[in-house]
Amino acid sequence: MTDPITKGVHHVGLTVPDVAKTAQFFIDILKMKEVRRRPEYPAVFVSDGAVMITLWQAEDPANATPFDRRANIGLHHLALAVADAGQLAALHDRLGAAVDVEIEFAPEALGTTAFRHMMCRIPGGIRIEFIAPVTEGTP
Secondary structure (H helix, E strand, C coil): CCCCCCCCCCEEEEEECCHHHHHHHHHHHCCCEEEEEECCCCEEEEECCCCEEEEEECCCHHHCCCCCCCCCCCCCCEEEECCCHHHHHHHHHHHHHCCCCEEEEEEEECCCCCEEEEEEECCCCCEEEEEEECCCCCC
């Protein structure tokens, strides 16, 4: 068997209707660091130290077609890892209090796996799933 050619995700690029508002979500709520800003694109790059997310400003957000996960080809959602179920629960509380965040479902078991997950839509409508491993004694 040969080794895979790729070595994980370097970055994910997302087109959003309001790059400043979406960047603030990643920085304020998820505590990511701003890596770079390119006003001429415009784009903002944020990172959690493991993955970088490039946020691109849609040219004409008022006339952009929102993504429909059941009808469009493309990114269905972005899944980000969280350290543990306790942090997932705390993140759920933060997201519930955040402006322009719609929680699709609260933390729950991910089938019969040893993970819990939740799903939300962040400012701009992008779906993000957060996944955490279940440890001994986690409900």
